Amino acid sequence: MSWFLKRIGLSILLVWIVASIVFLAIHFVPGDPAELLLSTSGFAPDPVAVEELRRRLGLDQPVLVQYVNDFQRLLSGDLGRSMKDDSPIIDAIARRLPRTLELIVAAGLMGILIGVPAGTYAAIRRGGLFDRVASALSALGLAVPVFVMGTLIVLLFAQTLRWVPAGGYVAFDRDPWQHLTMLAMPALTIGLHLAPVVFRVTRAAVLDVTSRDYVRTARAKGVGPPRVLVHHVVRNALMPVVTVVGLQLGGLLGGTVLVEFVFNWPGLSGLLVESVSSRDYPEVVAIVLTISILFVGLNLVIDLLYGALDPRVRRR
């Protein structure tokens, strides 16, 4: 249990560090931050507007005061207000975050459902036709950037075959079928991006575990091949797979940016791109902070899952 608490404490520490860095980032940049945010392609911004922004962001106060104020605000659940329309940012995040999470979960499931069985089968039939074809496909899949995959999928399914709309979003409660159709393409894009990674890790892990002594022991006991595969090989091979899938999903928390952009999926990442383009600094900070906290939280979940999968981890 103390292992559990230690992991949680460490995660809270990490969140604090991340929040501090996001806060301090604007002060690291040489020059006046308010001027910097308002300047576009070399033109000097309007001094009145700079003064106004400085006051609104609290940049006129000493850095330490800003830091303390910002943290007090954050702890009370206030993520600040958008520079565009002065609306509370937390509302926008609450509206868009579930859509991004939905996309990630759907994509993760696709990646695992394709990658783990294919990787396992390729490993136990190593050097066979399936192994060679799947390995070649995974090398190709790894070389296609996710936005290229997305664009090509739009070109094929929406533009050429006209099976699905090219992108967009419909709320689930308004039209469940339409919602799922529109989810399918971005989820497939990310899923196809994940599958080669999952495939490779699974294949390597299964190959590694197959030659372990305890698998030989299981065979020496006269246990049948299906049970050896599931309870001894795959069960132990899952640990690296869990780590890699977790890392990948964590990367996706920000990495859906490109796919949401391609498919016009109004998730959190899309909001981030908008606010980066319009240089809405408070909104960027709030979103980056939210995603980083989720990222740290996800890593915590993976660690705990790891502890559940491998009893030895819990002792450390």
Add this chain to the structure above:
Amino acid sequence: MNRRLAVSLSGVGLILLLALAAPILPIHDPLQMAIGQRLAPPSETYWLGQDEFGRDVLARLIWGARASLFVAAVSAGVALCIGTALGVLGGFMRGFVEVLTMRSMDVVLCFPPILLALLIVTLLGPGIGTLILVLSVLFLPGFVRVAYAGVLSVRSNEYVEAQRVLGASRGRIMLRTILPNIAGPLLVQLSLAVAAAIVLESGLSFLGLGVVPPAPSWGVMIRAARAVMDRAPLLLLFPCIALTLTIFAMNALCDALRDSFDPHARTPRARARRVADLLAPGLLPPPRTAQAGEAVLDVRGLTVEIETPGGSIQPVQDVSVSVAAGETLAIVGESGSGKSLTGLAAMGLLPSAARVAGGAVLFEGTDLARAEEATLRALRGGPMAMIFQDPMSSLNPVHRVGRQIAEAIRAHQTASWGEAHRQAVMLLAKVGIPDAARRARSFPYELSGGMQQRVMIAMAVANGPRLLIADEPTTALDVTIQAQVLQLLADLKRESGLAMIFITHSLPVVAEIADRVAVMYAGQIVEEGRVVDVFSRPLHPYTEALIASAPAEDGPPPTGIPGTVPPPNALPSGCRFAPRCGYRIPACEAAPPALMTPEPGRATRCIRWAER
């Protein structure tokens, strides 16, 4: 240099050359517009057609490669220099510097990469300069970690210590000794960073946050082509293909580099059982049914072959042994003598690279060397069982030990999990584990080595085997625990009357537990006989040397055997022990000696046995 490295290197080189030569190639100006020829299809002058402003697509592709590769190379290079410096510093200075560099890198890794990139772009605005800064920061931790790990492994080496003792300054040691040693992993990391940088650069440019139009970049081109994909799908395909091919080539180069720096990553191919072996039972003695007093296990002329890159080797050659019910046969030999492979071959558990190339393994009359896997499975863990050398690695780390024993029971008996578990607890008590009910719920790592081996023994005897093969069961244990485990095995044998094959390199253990002994050397049996006879009057110089090398309580100090066991791919042409033998005569090296029978129940492979 291997072929994969050469192919991938030339692929990357070709792309690089094309990008570098862009200004001198006879191509159109990538920025020159021709509005009248918007979206024109490929033609003789414009090989890949023209884009939405009538610009030449081919020229933009080539100049785009230049942008991508420039950003990737510079950012990866910056990250390489700074990262290596930080990592080497952290690994070499230790203390505060180490904590600071390593922990700050952990913090960078806390951010999803593209988020950190977007945060910096917000602050600095898009452009090539920002891109390079962003990518360098992102790749820094990778280089720091590789350099740090490399320094840690190198700095403990003796030659670094030696230099320090000789008075070399720290900076000199770092530059001269450590850098060349970590160059390989750093090169792999560099190629990974370049590949990742190309992906990130194109992604950010695609979002409009990287390279600023109208400058050509593959990401920018794909972004622009998306808007007109209904009219000119080719415009979209070309940069997609160029990007994918480049990343593919970089990935292939990364893999090839990693393999060439880490030869362990390569694994030999598994080989299938030869069909001929399965179809040629006519060449073998006909199977018989076992009769009372007969051998439980009868190994006849067993040869095991392993395919290696340097040709096939025979680590076990023409080995014949047998063991009867209630009897213990010890197989003794040094590491590499083939004793363990003999045991594994008898169980049908040879590693996938090895196969039985000849001979027969008759278990109660069934030839296991040619039996179906299903037949073997019904025998393994049931009538014949095996105990392995290292109990820690032989028990599955993620299952409770009681469950692992219960699994063995359920593999051969129809029992519910509850019933099997009750039997498992009884077995644990039988092999001398106190508080068996509680111990059954332990994970292997919670038990001591001796306890683990008792669990393995409980598992092996769970279904009342008639043959037990124990492969160095006490080697990994403390001396006092060894004695207890040997006693346990002896008791089990006496109670159940099973036949036991005890594989070991320890002669004192042989003397304690075995009735007969077979001595193996370089894959062959060199001597066999009753333990008392062999120990009192060895008929092979190797046995004699083994006995002399074992420490005795009262007697002369042990003497070692000069030389080492020859590797199986470089065996002497005559007697395999001749190079290390003090009784060697020219005839020994002339021809391989056959196994002779000087008296009933004894065998030796020494041509001079009669002279002793």
